[in-house]
Each structure stands twice: as structure tokens, then as C-alpha cells.
Amino acid sequence: MSGSSTRRPTRQQAAVAALLERSSDFTSAQTLHARLRESGDPIGLATVYRALQSMVEAGTVDVLRTDDGEAVYRACSTHHHHHLVCRSCGRTVEVEGPAVESWADRVAGEHGFSDVTHTLEIFGTCAACATTST
Amino acid sequence: MSGSSTRRPTRQQAAVAALLERSSDFTSAQTLHARLRESGDPIGLATVYRALQSMVEAGTVDVLRTDDGEAVYRACSTHHHHHLVCRSCGRTVEVEGPAVESWADRVAGEHGFSDVTHTLEIFGTCAACATTST
DNA sequence: GGCGATTTTGACAATCGTTCTCACTTTGAG
DNA sequence: CTCAAAGTGAGAACGATTGTCAAAATCGCC
Ligand SMILES: [Zn+2]
Ligand SMILES: [Zn+2]
Ligand SMILES: [Zn+2]
Ligand SMILES: [Zn+2]
Numbered sequence: 001m002s003g004s005s006t007r008r009p010t011r012q013q014a015a016v017a018a019l020l021e022r023s024s025d026f027t028s029a030q031t032l033h034a035r036l037r038e039s040g041d042p043i044g045l046a047t048v049y050r051a052l053q054s055m056v057e058a059g060t061v062d063v064l065r066t067d068d069g070e071a072v073y074r075a076c077s078t079h080h081h082h083h084l085v086c087r088s089c090g091r092t093v094e095v096e097g098p099a100v101e102s103w104a105d106r107v108a109g110e111h112g113f114s115d116v117t118h119t120l121e122i123f124g125t126c127a128a129c130a131t132t133s134t
Numbered sequence: 135m136s137g138s139s140t141r142r143p144t145r146q147q148a149a150v151a152a153l154l155e156r157s158s159d160f161t162s163a164q165t166l167h168a169r170l171r172e173s174g175d176p177i178g179l180a181t182v183y184r185a186l187q188s189m190v191e192a193g194t195v196d197v198l199r200t201d202d203g204e205a206v207y208r209a210c211s212t213h214h215h216h217h218l219v220c221r222s223c224g225r226t227v228e229v230e231g232p233a234v235e236s237w238a239d240r241v242a243g244e245h246g247f248s249d250v251t252h253t254l255e256i257f258g259t260c261a262a263c264a265t266t267s268t
Numbered sequence: 269g270g271c272g273a274t275t276t277t278g279a280c281a282a283t284c285g286t287t288c289t290c291a292c293t294t295t296g297a298g
Numbered sequence: 299c300t301c302a303a304a305g306t307g308a309g310a311a312c313g314a315t316t317g318t319c320a321a322a323a324t325c326g327c328c
Contacts, residue, residue, distance in 0.1 A: 007276085008274090008275060008323085008325080010275095010276065010277080012278095043277090044279070046277080046279085046315090046316075046317085047276080049315065049316075065199045069285080069286085070203075071315085084242055086247065087249075093245050095245075097237055097241065108256050111218055111229075111260075112260060112264075113218060113260055113261070114259050115221075116257070117256075118255060119257075120252065120254045121252060122241065122242050122252045123250070123252065124249055124250040125247060125248050125249045126246060126247055127246035130246075130248050141305080142294085142304060143295090144305065146306075147305090164286095177307085178306060178308070179307080179308090180286090180306075180307060180308085181306055183285095183286065183287075184306085203285080203315085204285065205285080205286085
């Protein structure tokens with residue numbers, strides 16, 4: 001069987017998945033690895049990367065890049081959505097915008113592009129951080 | 135007067151800027167460096183990075199990250215816009231969507247976020263590549 | 269429960285884009 | 299011209315990610 005890449009379930013993969021479920025913000029592989037170790041979960045860094053990779057492929061985890069190119073991961077709902085992220089504390093809100101979806105498809109179509117996808121993230125300072133820092 | 139961070143004009147910076155003007159697609163620093171060298175323009179890699187960095191800060195060059203985290207650069211118009219990029223050949227079209235801009239700001243505001251920015255890129259297969267590959 | 273084929277793991281090395289270092293060169297004001 | 303300030307570049311350093319490969323875990327089967 002081809003297609004679906006079902007991996008054998010292991011303690012390590014479960015640990016990564018569980019930690020992601022518990023985290024509400026986008027988190028880097030290195031940070032996840034460090035947290036798992038701290039909490040007494042022995043796991044190799046390469047294994048964390050592999051687990052994240054397969055979860056991203058499976059669509060159960062979203063990944064995006066910070067400004068300095070580091071990949072950060074988050075367990076999200078599986079339907080299509082985007083993110084509103086606090087630049088300061090990392091607080092993340094899932095948002096949807098049907099109008100944006102159709103706009104992107106229409107614009108791409110007008111220029112003769114097919115097989116269209118897009119990336120869209122919104123960054124700002126959340127209310128909590130705004131009061132704190134000022 | 136100082137104020138703005140104007141850099142001293144040099145042959146190398148001009149070469150990077152000129153090459154970017156000539157390129158219609160997003161290009162990596164390494165590629166730009168290689169092209170400059172090929173065309174007989176002696177220049178160091180670090181200098182290419184520095185030139186790109188200051189142009190990005192000055193707002194005369196746009197930068198985005200490829201899926202594998204590499205930064206790619208392009209000389210774009212200076213007003214706010216987004217990009218429609220061919221996944222196959224790299225052809226890039228600048229696009230604008232006032233509706234998207236206001237949507238992003240509104241959504242962020244509804245969640246109490248301030249100082250809002252966003253990133254938005256559209257990817258697809260351009261007409262030329264669609265016919266070629268099939 | 270035990271067995272062997274197959275997959276996963278993990279310590280470590282390797283890769284790769286990017287930044288840093290620092291001696292040398294270029295620039296530009298006086 | 300002269301000199302201080304700014305820019306350059308070869309190579310070292312860096313940090314995130316991926317590759318390696320022997321040891322360990324898993325699964326289907328007896
Ligand atoms: Zn915040
Ligand atoms: Zn969308
Ligand atoms: Zn194309
Ligand atoms: Zn915009």
C-alpha cells in the first residue's frame with residue numbers, strides 16, 4: 001500500500017504528539033526536545049524531528065517559519081485556517097476568512113495559475129502584551 | 135545629517151542592486167553571489183548578504199522564505215503588495231488585495247491585537263508550466 | 269511466550285544557509 | 299593629501315536540520 005505512510009506507534013511519537021496537544025503556541029523542535037527531556041522523557045533530537053515531519057505530512061500539525069528561519073510547530077484543527085500570532089508572547093488564535101480564500105483563488109486564476117495554495121499569517125501584539133510593555 | 139541609515143555607495147552594492155533589478159524572480163543570496171562571480175564581478179558572499187540586508191531594511195527589496203527555510207530576495211515596488219509565485223519556474227507576479235488588508239486588520243482587532251502586520255503569498259503552477267509538464 | 273523480519277531510535281557526524289571576525293581596502297570630508 | 303570612519307572578504311563560527319548506522323522496539327506468526 002502505498003500512499004498513506006502509517007508509522008508504527010512508539011512511546012516517543014506519542015510523547016511528541018501529547019506535548020504538542022498541551023502547547024497552545026507554535027514551538028520549535030529544539031524547544032520541544034528540551035521540554036521532553038526535562039519532563040523525564042528520554043528522546044533523541046532526530047526522533048523529535050522525524051515525529052514532527054510525519055505529523056506535518058499527516059496534516060495533524062501546522063508548521064511555519066519564524067523571521068529567522070526556524071521552523072515552529074503547533075497542533076491545530078485539521079480544516080483549512082490561518083493564524084493570528086502575538087509577536088511578543090506567542091499567543092496564537094486560529095482564524096478563518098472565506099473571502100480571502102476565494103480572493104486568492106480568483107487572483108491566481110486571473111493570471112492563469114492553477115493548482116493554487118497560499119500561506120497567510122497575521123502578527124500583532126495581543127492585548128495582554130500591549131498593556132504590559134507600554 | 136544623519137537620520138536615515140544611508141550606506142556609502144560601493145561598486146559591490148551597486149552590482150547586487152543591479153542584478154536584482156534584472157531578475158524577475160525571487161533569488162537566494164547564494165545564487166546571486168554565484169551569478170555575480172560568473173559575470174566577472176568579484177564580490178564576497180558576506181558582502182552580498184550585507185547588501186541584501188540593508189536593501190530589505192530600506193524597503194527596496196522583498197524577502198520571503200522557501201519551504202526549506204532559505205531566504206530569497208526580489209526587487210519589488212515599494213508599496214504594500216503580495217506575490218503570486220509559480221511553484222515550478224518561479225515566475226512571480228505582484229498582486230494587491232485591499233479587501234484582504236482590511237480583513238486582516240479587522241480580525242486582529244476583534245481579538246484585541248494591535249500593531250498588526252501580515253504575510254501572504256500565493257503559490258501555483260503558471261499557464262506555461264501547466265502545459266509543459268502535462 | 270518466543271522468533272525473525274522490518275521499522276524506529278538515538279548518539280554523533282555531516283550539511284548548509286547565514287553570521288561573525290578582523291585585517292585590509294576604500295571612501296570622503298577637511 | 300591625510301586620516302578616521304565605513305565597507306570588504308576569506309575563512310571561522312554558528313545553529314537548525316538531516317544523514318548514518320548499529321542497537322532496540324514492534325509486529326505478524328508459530
Ligand atoms: Zn502577547
Ligand atoms: Zn487560507
Ligand atoms: Zn511556471
Ligand atoms: Zn497585505
